[in-house]
Amino acid sequence: MTPSYDNTYTMKERNVLIIGGGPAGMEAAHQLKQLGFNPIIVERNDKLGGHLAQWDRLFPTSETAEGLLERLKENIKDVEVRLNSRITNIEKNAETFHVTLSNNKNFDVDAVVICTGFDLFNAEKKQEYGYGIYDRVITNAELEEYFKTHNDKRIDEPQRIGFVHCVGSRDIKVNNTYCSKVCCATALKQACEIKDEFPDADVYCFYMDLRMFGKGYEDLYLKAQKDFDIKCVRGRVCEVSENIEGKLVIKAEDTLLGTPMKMTLDLLVLMCGMEKSKGADEIQKMLNIESNKDGFIENLGAFVGMNKTKEKGVFVAGACTSPKTLPDTIAEARSTAMEVYHYLCNN
């Protein structure tokens, strides 16, 4: 049956709870508002943007994260946003959900969109890399912070810099066998950026495969090789230590040559992958939604059901179901808004 959507209700009276105010949540809210619903974003932090708000520039175009964030924010300036708020309870009634927040405010919604996103992998778990032990081992997020503030004592005219891809991804030892999708492109973007700042430095990327799948990503790879002289070494770093001068000594295999190699570095950047945000656990418990084998939220199928969960009226968007790039996330948020629209019009 083709829905006519010649409805008698007022869409404005239909509330949609958006859990998480990152790119997915903001874009889903924007689209739902456009469709005439009343989205309510609940965000546990004191500002919108999620990880995007921590980032400096975006691959592959190098446009600023701030620019995108401002555009996403601009789109939702009429949307109800509750910052510094945690959801303490969600109770499903016949067709609605009763939502209680940490400040005891409560309200009813007709649908829920989970946009809880991801946490960066905790690099301390890969003990062999010595993050938190060796001073000059930093994460991709910390380097991004440096690009924003230029304030990090550990980055002091480095002459040789290494990037380790797949930290916490494709690694059964940390129980993450999946690819985090964004790290290859991020590594090459950051490698070019740091080379730009320290043109005399040698910059090495230690990768296993360079997964440059998106629009413009392969161009970024070529640019990194050709214009920035980024040296890509196929092989994972197995061990980091510190020498008497406090510099890092790393070991890896150059697998294309079949030879182990060692080098001294002034800075090592760990490309931490994605894990499901821990904040999603409580939400999943409230809504009776399970995790998949990778620990992310289980959605309904890989092709057309990706916006839905097994619970009626509960939808998902963004990296809460699997690692995603920003274009993927935004596209998915839009398609989720469309699914919510169909659901509410048929109810």
Added chain:
Amino acid sequence: MIVEGKQKIWADYQKDIPDDHYYYVRSCIRQSFFPASEVTFLDITRNKLGKDFYENPYHTTCGGIAYHSDSIPQETAMTIIARQFALMHESGYENYVCSCITSFGCYTETLETWHEFPELEAKIRQYLWDSCKKEFAKPKYLAHSSDIIYKFRNEIAAKAKYKLVNAKTGKPLKVVEHIGCHYAKMFPSKGFGGAEYPHVLVGMIEAWGGEVVDYPERRHCCGFGFRQYFVQANRGYSMSNTYKKFESMEPYEPDLIITNCPGCPYFLDRWQYVIAEQTGKTYGKNGYGIPALTYEEVAGLVLGYNPWDLGLQMHQVAIEPLLDKMGIEYDPKAKYKGVNNKDLGTPENPVNIKLM
């Protein structure tokens, strides 16, 4: 180096060690390599710390060397271990403490394998019954003897006569710690501090006043590797691993190496002689090597045991520079005197590394 980062890991990798009543099993090679280490361990724990340690005279090798050099299958090794457990059970103990790292690895591996494959445990139970008419009970706790010294390191420090400190300058001695591979590399959760930053020897060094040296090849194997050493043609490979470690630790000018494995101190000690005689290079000052001691020997020195009673004359590398630094009094003439002043003979003098 951010010490707090290591401390965090150390706090994560702790394990329960019971306070008393242990069943002790020896190593098959340590008694000839470091003849006083196990005796000293028992003397410290029994007489200085007042602990109950029981030894059953019928216990044997764990079979680890044969297992690791591929001369016996795992099931045979497991049956030997089952017999050791049976002896513990017969003696009325349940806290099993072994002196050897290879054994510790074999026991851990066996217990974990039985846990994952109970049918294999049942099979071994049958093998043990068929061969020895014995039944075993698995230990409640399994520990390496370095875990015990680690546990009581502060008690030992409280009774210490000497510290790992240069008596003249008052500065802490620089100490390299070397952990046997099979202590935690196979099962990181079974070792104090885990596998990447083990705390078991670091804890002793710090408690006894020394300063730990963390050098780039710290995690590298000593090179013993069973087959690598046993086959003469492979010995160069075994020695090259030790060489790599010494080259890496050299800039730190360590005063002492402390180890918890049978093979490591032996090879870290003896290869210094071979390296010196082959290349002319020594790693200590003034033509000396760097002493590589067992943790029991170091505990013994700290507690004021006579260095010659600790068997330190059995090391290739001269111990005297370390004794002088620590301010330990000793009789140089008694170095090669055994029990009742028996003359042990004096070793030949190497060309490139000093013996006394």
Added chain:
Amino acid sequence: MIDFGFSISKSSHIQMDDVDLKTFKKLEALNPDINTCMSCGLCTATCSAGNFTDVSFRKIILMLQRGKDKEALQKVKRCMMCGKCMMICSRGINTRNILLSITRLYNEEEK
């Protein structure tokens, strides 16, 4: 010195700290496309000489980047300059010019 019947083996590790890349930098300056190689192996698969000898263009580049100059030059000698690798390279690398530059630069170095 005593002969024990065994001796210290040389480490197979490439110690990048000790690698002198001066000549390679000159080569890079002359041939900026050299760094765009992604080791797909087309050059080696199609190589006329590679069927009979161990010449491999991608490995030559890699070896020069890792300071294994001697081994690389040994391989270069096997090249027959037929041009198939240049024809097929999916990154469009001017392999011919690079091989000629290597011969010139690294031989100068030897003199």
